[in-house]
Amino acid sequence: MTNSLTVTSYETVPVPQLVTLAIKPGSERTCFTQNDHGVIPVAILGSAALDVSEIVIESLSLQGLAGKMAGKNHQYLAHIENARGDEYPDLVVQFQISENWIASGNGIAPLTGRLSDGTLIRGSDSICIAPKVKST
Secondary structure, eight states: OOOOOOOOOOOOOOOOEEOEEEESTTOSOOEEEOOSSOEEEEEEEOBTTBOGGGBOGGGOEETTBOBOEETTTTEESEEEEOSSSSSSOEEEEEEEOOTTSSOSEEEEEEEEEEBTTSOEEEEEEEEEEEOOOOOO
16 A cells, blocks of 8 residues: 655735725715716825835726826826825826726725736725716
């Protein structure tokens, strides 16, 4: 009788760095009307553990939405500012709303992306979506 040894290999899965978001920064309400013409401003809040200048803007996705691009050079509508008035700069990105991207009601909008060194990032914030207004 022979004893056999089974070797199992495991793939390491990178653990994303958690980031803090503020949907519609500076506003107490995070509600939007569901339509295909608007944008959702989202601040990714900087901290001692997160230098927002290292975020790869084109990698960002909010609930499947991409950052909005504009102008002749198709630049992302994103900038660094101090959105919450602390010692750390924040990255504010405009995400283009697409029709029916999320159901009406209250929920959580997840954000994913990566840093310039390849580190994955993820975060979420609460959001409410009002039904699309029908024109008469």
